[in-house]
Amino acid sequence: MKLPNGVTGFYSAKHNKPPTIDEKQFKQICFSLISSNGGEVLDFKEPQVATNFFDVEAKVFNKHLHILLNVHYPFMAFAFDVEYGKITFIDEPELFKQFSPFYNVLNTIELNAPVLLRLGSKKSIVQNDNELNSDELEQIAYWKPERIGEIIFNYWD
DSSP states (O other), X not given: OOBOTTTTSOOOTTSOOOOOOOHHHHHHHHHHHHHHTTOEEEEEEOXXXXXXXXXEEEEETTEEEEEEEESSSOEEEEEEEEETTEXXXXXXXXXXXXXXXXXXXXXXXXXXXXOOBOTTOSTTOXXXXXXXXXXXXXXXXXXXXXXXXXXXXXXXX
């Protein structure tokens, strides 16, 4: 997958500000789909200073899980556990189907794909297909994420 400009949430005045997701629409879709499956939304966390994603905690299909959505692009993922700096991504096939008309739902193969770094080279530090700006590349050089999912859903400040 190609990582678009601004997906990390970092940009400067010289780079175009990335788009933002419609929070109200996301909230409505989550509550609607989770309740129609007999589930319950337990918590809805907006992105904080050090995060670039929404985190919806839910109980559905007798499972406790998190629905993550990047704040700038319609990249969605499901996770079993979401802790500072550590997200355990999971596949949830039924929710994948239901959310796919609205968002680009990523699977664990995409999310756990390795980040190919070339440290010491400022211009092409990330070897994965990307349109990342220089501010994002600086953050990646600092944080050294190992998986693509750690770039799309990050705890960088």
